[in-house]
Amino acid sequence: MTGLLPTSIIKRSASQVSTFLNNEAVILGMEKEEYYSLNAVGARVWSLIEEPRTVRQLLTELLRLYNVESGKCEQDLVALLSRLVDEGLIEIESKP
Amino acid sequence: MMRPLRFIRLSPPEQAALVEAACHLAWFRYRLFAQPLERVVISSSPAPRRPGRAARSSLSVERLAWAVRVAARLLPGTRCLPRALALQRMLWRRGIQGAELHIGVARDANGAFNAHAWMELEGRAIMGEGNLQGFRSLPLNNLLQRG
Secondary structure: OOOOOOOOEEEEOOOEEEEEEOOEEEEEEOOOOEEEEEOHHHHHHHHHOOOOEEHHHHHHHHHHHOOOOHHHHHHHHHHHHHHHHHOOOEEEEOOO | OOOHHHHHOOOHHHHHHHHHHHHHHHHHHHHHHHOOHHHHHHOOOOOOOOOOOOOOOOOOHHHHHHHHHHHHHHOOOOOHHHHHHHHHHHHHHOOOOOOEEEEEEEEOOOOOEEEEEEEEEOOEEEEOOOOOOOOEEOOOHHHHOOO
16 A cells, blocks of 8 residues: 555545444444444444554554564554555544 | 225324325435435435424324324335335424434344344334344444435
């Protein structure tokens, strides 16, 4: 995903509403008028970005919570964020 | 489907409510088809629209909900969201404020995902009340504040 930096700020889009069903994040995205479901790590990330967070903050928190290798964690996080941006569920601010 | 004879035996306010409900349902079905969902949801914000207008309705809230349900049978495929919005509009036209749209999600016993829309007035479901067990409402206020 081009342009994503450790200092990029990840923020939930204003055009969505979400809730948690047990450990699952359910999001109604208004851009595509679709429901989305995030499990496990995805739901955790969604919960973490209730307030805007930098990519670095997210990675730090995920490494703290999960026993996973740093490179893999970063790869998976970028993949998730990329998907969330494509669906209009998050916004990314990269300071110049 | 209501047979013509049964329609004639309804009181005039009930007949008018059925016709009105059908109009609102058709209108909301059109809006939901043609306009962004977000815009339709934001327009359901329960902020008072006609301050100071006293509530006046010869039909009870329950009877108005009945009218929407019956009219919905005349428009096959009318689902929960236009029904809820149609009832809210009918309440507003009679000066009855406070009806709030709820959109909720749930997983059933088999893990299947369900979404549903209903209308609440004073904390009680008045349209789409079916089986709301297990449904978690989405925080539509987050959108409504931007409207």
